Amino acid sequence: MSRAASGRRAAGAGLLAAALLVPLVPLLLWAVAGEFRYPALTPELSGRGLALLGDPAVRAALGTSLLIALTVAALATVIGAAAGRALGCHTFPGRRAVQLLLLAPVIVPTLAVTLGIQVFLIRYGLADTVAGVVLVQLIPTVPYVSLVMSASFAGLDAGVEDAGRVLGAGPVRRLVHVTLPAVAPGLAVAALFAFLISWSEYILTLLIGGGTVQTLPLLLFAAIGSADLTAAAALSLVIAVPPVLLVGLTARFLTGPTAATVGFGRL
Amino acid sequence: MTVTRELRPATRPARVPRGLRVALLLAPALGVVVVLFGGGFVQAVAQSVGYQPYPPARDLSLDAYRALWADPAVRASVGITLRVALVSTAAAAVLGVAAALLVRSLGRTRRGFAALLQVTLPLPHAVAALAMILLLAQSGALSRVAAGLGWVDGPADFPALTQDAFGWGIIASYVWKEAPFVAVVVLAALSSGVAELEDAARALGASAAQRLRHVLLPVLAPAVAAASVLVLAFTLGSYEVPFLLGRPFPATLPVVAYQQFRDPDLAARPLAMAIAVVTAVLVGACAVAYLSLSERLRG
Numbered sequence: 112m113s114r115a116a117s118g119r120r121a122a123g124a125g126l127l128a129a130a131l132l133v134p135l136v137p138l139l140l141w142a143v144a145g146e147f148r149y150p151a152l153t154p155e156l157s158g159r160g161l162a163l164l165g166d167p168a169v170r171a172a173l174g175t176s177l178l179i180a181l182t183v184a185a186l187a188t189v190i191g192a193a194a195g196r197a198l199g200c201h202t203f204p205g206r207r208a209v210q211l212l213l214l215a216p217v218i219v220p221t222l223a224v225t226l227g228i229q230v231f232l233i234r235y236g237l238a239d240t241v242a243g244v245v246l247v248q249l250i251p252t253v254p255y256v257s258l259v260m261s262a263s264f265a266g267l268d269a270g271v272e273d274a275g276r277v278l279g280a281g282p283v284r285r286l287v288h289v290t291l292p293a294v295a296p297g298l299a300v301a302a303l304f305a306f307l308i309s310w311s312e313y314i315l316t317l318l319i320g321g322g323t324v325q326t327l328p329l330l331l332f333a334a335i336g337s338a339d340l341t342a343a344a345a346l347s348l349v350i351a352v353p354p355v356l357l358v359g360l361t362a363r364f365l366t367g368p369t370a371a372t373v374g375f376g377r378l
Numbered sequence: 379m380t381v382t383r384e385l386r387p388a389t390r391p392a393r394v395p396r397g398l399r400v401a402l403l404l405a406p407a408l409g410v411v412v413v414l415f416g417g418g419f420v421q422a423v424a425q426s427v428g429y430q431p432y433p434p435a436r437d438l439s440l441d442a443y444r445a446l447w448a449d450p451a452v453r454a455s456v457g458i459t460l461r462v463a464l465v466s467t468a469a470a471a472v473l474g475v476a477a478a479l480l481v482r483s484l485g486r487t488r489r490g491f492a493a494l495l496q497v498t499l500p501l502p503h504a505v506a507a508l509a510m511i512l513l514l515a516q517s518g519a520l521s522r523v524a525a526g527l528g529w530v531d532g533p534a535d536f537p538a539l540t541q542d543a544f545g546w547g548i549i550a551s552y553v554w555k556e557a558p559f560v561a562v563v564v565l566a567a568l569s570s571g572v573a574e575l576e577d578a579a580r581a582l583g584a585s586a587a588q589r590l591r592h593v594l595l596p597v598l599a600p601a602v603a604a605a606s607v608l609v610l611a612f613t614l615g616s617y618e619v620p621f622l623l624g625r626p627f628p629a630t631l632p633v634v635a636y637q638q639f640r641d642p643d644l645a646a647r648p649l650a651m652a653i654a655v656v657t658a659v660l661v662g663a664c665a666v667a668y669l670s671l672s673e674r675l676r677g
Contacts, residue, residue: 123480124491131494134554137512137519138505149517149533150525194407197400209404211669216415218608218665220615222632223658224418226639226650230431231421246414253410311502314617314636328504335508335622344512347505354500362496375499375559 141344160345169330173349176310176326179241183248184306190249191256191301198257199264213254221250222314232319239323247315252305255374259304263297303361304374307354311378419658426651442648446656454628462545462620462630463613466552471606473553474560475598481561482568492565495558503555507622510551514539540623547623556609560602567601600671607668611661631657
């Protein structure tokens with residue numbers, strides 16, 4: 112390899128690292144900023160932003176965000192995994208049509224269809240409730256889990272389940288000891304993305320929660336709207352850290368050509 | 379496994395018939411998709427032509443679509459929506475492929491860079507948009523650096539990159555998030571035996587340019603195309619980033635749809651629904667493109 116080529120490569124790698132990381136620097140600075148007037152490059156340090164995170168409103172929003180995202184992840188994983196099992200392990204008439212039907216909500220923006228059902232959620236008393244928000248967040252997450260799990264189940268060796276049956280394991284024991292361990296990586300990734308899609312969601316929560324259901328992204332938008340950049344940056348950290356950590360921990364399942372990476376396109 | 383299969387009828391207790399089993403497994407997911415997604419779309423279409431699920435009943439008409447076509451404000455929205463989506467997608471595709479090829483060519487640091495690519499992926503778009511506001515706004519970090527270097531005299535002197543007419547801020551935010559997405563998809567496609575193919579081509583005397591043209595591109599094209607379609611669909615239909623980084627007028631279609639929906643005058647509802655329907659159909663067309671591409675990817 113020529114020296115010029117490796118020099119270009121190093122320059123490219125430096126540029127790539129800078130492009131990925133530099134935009135995070137102002138965010139981190141503002142989170143700990145007190146006075147930060149133009150054209151100062153670094154702020155006067157202050158704990159105000161981080162102290163705001165102990166605020167009862169922020170703690171309540173964190174609880175609501177967790178409640179919604181965990182519920183959405185649990186429901187979407189169970190419902191989506193069932194559909195994935197049917198699509199991945201069985202052939203049946205209309206299978207192709209079902210696959211197409213399940214792919215549409217992964218791609219078409221949920222906002223476009225949620226505007227249409229908002230009046231019905233009001234009518235059935237689901238508007239302004241956590242349950243209503245959970246329900247609409249199932250629209251993008253259930254189909255996504257189905258996609259990932261149908262790929263996961265398609266790779267499952269049916270012989271292993273048969274062996275369990277022959278050895279006398281009942282349906283529950285087969286599920287717990289044979290099937291679930293075999294598809295565990297797919298399940299973990301699917302649940303993770305369902306959680307992340309819900310955790311990041313803003314407009315559906317606003318539309319159906321009506322401002323009554325306050326999650327962290329709603330607080331973030333309010334802080335940006337009121338031009339309190341320190342509060343906004345501090346809230347951003349709370350919103351961004353769990354996804355970065357979770358993806359970091361599951362990174363080894365995410366490499367390789369899997370259907371799961373599609374989830375990143377939804378975030 | 380033949381032994382197992384022969385034993386099966388004897389050891390298997392009476393089970394739910396297969397057809398019913400499949401139907402039961404699919405029912406909850408199909409319920410969500412048909413009732414909430416399909417129902418939502420049908421309702422959006424119905425309400426766009428004047429149907430109201432609450433009294434008073436109104437005459438059905440295509441007025442909203444005519445208004446959508448005639449209104450210069452909506453046409454400006456279509457313009458900025460398509461521009462932002464197409465520029466973001468093209469930039470994300472080119473930069474993503476370049477980043478993937480670069481990371482692949484690295485030696486010891488390759489793993490580290492592959493992990494680095496995943497840093498922006500899980501960030502919520504709203505957080506990315508805020509990062510871009512703090513970086514690119516006229517009083518943002520870049521402007522401050524420029525002032526420190528004596529290139530600009532003050533915020534007003536720095537070019538408007540957020541809340542700008544073109545949509546540069548929105549594009550920057552999308553590219554920062556989506557180029558790494560394309561890169562990760564491309565790296566995954568590259569991991570499946572491409573190096574061997576390239577070695578074979580090299581051994582047969584193919585130049586670097588020929589290897590790129592005849593080996594890499596054919597392998598990468600379907601993956602890049604599929605990832606690009608997902609990016610395009612997302613950038614066409616997403617609300618958060620254009621709301622935070624764009625102007626209230628002309629705003630992108632999803633932002634206008636929500637603005638109209640929130641209008642206290644219910645007469646604005648059909649227009650809101652019409653915009654939602656147009657956006658959904660536009661993105662649906664992307665979905666069809668994605669399907670035919672992923673078909674080719676598999677086939």
